[in-house]
Amino acid sequence: MISVDQALEQLFSLVSPIGAETVPLTQAVGRVLAADAIASRDQPPFAASAMDGYAVPGNEVAVGAEFDVIGEAAAGHGFSRACGPGQAIRIFTGAPVPQGATRVVIQEDVDRSGDRITLTDRLSGGDNIRPSGADFCAGDKLSAPRLLRPSDIALLASMNIAEVSVARRPDVALISTGDELVMPGENPGPDQIIASNTFGLKALLDGIGARARILPIAGDSRPLLEAAFDLAKDANLIVTIGGASVGDHDLVGDVAEDLGMQRAFYKIAMRPGKPLMAGRMGDAVMVGLPGNPVSAMVCGHVFLAPVIRAMLGLGLHPSSRLSARLAADLPENGPREHYMRAFVQDGEIRAETRQDSSLLTVLADANALLVRPVGDGPRSAGESVEYLPI
Numbered sequence: 001m002i003s004v005d006q007a008l009e010q011l012f013s014l015v016s017p018i019g020a021e022t023v024p025l026t027q028a029v030g031r032v033l034a035a036d037a038i039a040s041r042d043q044p045p046f047a048a049s050a051m052d053g054y055a056v057p058g059n060e061v062a063v064g065a066e067f068d069v070i071g072e073a074a075a076g077h078g079f080s081r082a083c084g085p086g087q088a089i090r091i092f093t094g095a096p097v098p099q100g101a102t103r104v105v106i107q108e109d110v111d112r113s114g115d116r117i118t119l120t121d122r123l124s125g126g127d128n129i130r131p132s133g134a135d136f137c138a139g140d141k142l143s144a145p146r147l148l149r150p151s152d153i154a155l156l157a158s159m160n161i162a163e164v165s166v167a168r169r170p171d172v173a174l175i176s177t178g179d180e181l182v183m184p185g186e187n188p189g190p191d192q193i194i195a196s197n198t199f200g201l202k203a204l205l206d207g208i209g210a211r212a213r214i215l216p217i218a219g220d221s222r223p224l225l226e227a228a229f230d231l232a233k234d235a236n237l238i239v240t241i242g243g244a245s246v247g248d249h250d251l252v253g254d255v256a257e258d259l260g261m262q263r264a265f266y267k268i269a270m271r272p273g274k275p276l277m278a279g280r281m282g283d284a285v286m287v288g289l290p291g292n293p294v295s296a297m298v299c300g301h302v303f304l305a306p307v308i309r310a311m312l313g314l315g316l317h318p319s320s321r322l323s324a325r326l327a328a329d330l331p332e333n334g335p336r337e338h339y340m341r342a343f344v345q346d347g348e349i350r351a352e353t354r355q356d357s358s359l360l361t362v363l364a365d366a367n368a369l370l371v372r373p374v375g376d377g378p379r380s381a382g383e384s385v386e387y388l389p390i
């Protein structure tokens with residue numbers, strides 16, 4: 001059995017780039033920028049007023065100073081002439097500051113009578129002018145790769161960029177295997193249960209930028225599995241669920257290999273998730289997940305999410321971990337890296353009492369996978385441990 005780290009490294013070595021596409025800005029949030037976005041203009045493109053008030057020559061500002069108001073500058077409508085000595089321009093936030101004016105006195109600091117203003121003794125400081133290019137200049141860039149957040153979208157729009165090049169969304173084919181499974185909403189027979197793993201994994205992978213397809217359930221027979229693999233053949237990542245263990249009906253590995261899958265590994269020192277397999281199938285990465293629902297989801301967080309991020313060009317990194325203090329003692333760990341379902345709150349983490357890998361209610365209650373390294377000794381309450389937020 002190989003370690004979790006070795007398995008992840010081997011998975012990364014199977015990943016190839018999946019290319020880019022151009023999308024309108026309105027569809028770019030959550031996507032990964034694939035090429036640098038470069039500003040073609042300065043923002044603001046002119047020195048702009050930061051306040052509503054009066055633009056004046058700054059060297060004349062003093063308590064009691066008087067100015068003649070000779071015109072107005074509003075956002076979108078500048079004042080075309082210059083501001084001379086003893087003159088003021090009525091100005092509003094966002095308007096270009098006229099030539100000759102070097103300070104905006106806010107209107108609260110001014111007494112106005114007709115077209116004449118007097119600066120009061122409330123005079124506040126600052127020139128209230130945003131210099132041209134204060135936010136960004138032509139040639140400044142947002143560098144790829146970058147997962148685009150709402151604030152990035154606002155910045156790109158401000159840069160006058162209407163469409164961006166983003167990494168294609170990895171096409172993921174999700175195949176549930178097993179005669180016992182029916183789809184949610186169907187009527188299960190007496191020996192049947194509902195396929196849940198494909199739904200949880202689709203939610204997980206779509207949420208980080210993939211486009212996951214739930215294929216029809218493949219029963220436990222070669223022809224049905226072959227048909228499912230055929231539907232999956234254009235995918236970037238093919239994920240099977242179940243049929244990975246040693247039982248007589250666990251056919252996934254054999255069928256995949258007969259169809260050309262070059263196996264990279266099978267079985268890892270991990271709990272849950274031991275019977276994980278992976279390899280290359282044509283141009284796709286193939287991952288065979290164990291069927292137990294919690295095992296499938298844990299493997300989704302630990303392996304599939306980093307593979308998707310790698311395909312998106314976000315680098316080859318394990319899912320990030322945080323630390324918290326143990327709320328209660330834990331016994332020593334065995335020979336497999338254990339991802340315990342746990343709940344973290346206010347910097348303290350508590351492992352759930354029941355850790356069976358079939359219990360989705362426990363997983364739903366958890367917000368963390370507490371990571372126990374291989375052979376980790378007993379741990380006491382208060383010690384720091386690592387976890388994956390989920």
Ligand SMILES: Nc1nc2c(c(=O)[nH]1)N[C@H]1C(S)=C(S)[C@@H](COP(=O)(O)OP(=O)(O)OC[C@H]3O[C@@H](n4cnc5c(N)ncnc54)[C@H](O)[C@@H]3O)O[C@H]1N2
Pocket residue numbers: 176177178180181193194195196197198241242243244245246247250272273274275289290291292293295357
């Ligand atoms: N003799 C041994 N038996 C088992 C071993 C072992 O080492 N020796 N490993 C156990 C471990 S650990 C796991 S995990 C499971 C993995 O088995 P499979 O990957 O072959 O999965 P299945 O047997 O097909 O299913 C296991 C369990 O999960 C349910 N299942 C499967 N697919 C789905 C789905 N899409 N949605 C919801 N539930 C699903 C299935 O009905 C089973 O109850 O093997 C142990 N056995």
Ligand code: MOO
Pocket residue numbers: 270271272273274275290292295357
């Ligand atoms: O590895 Mo199994 O995934 O322990 O439940």
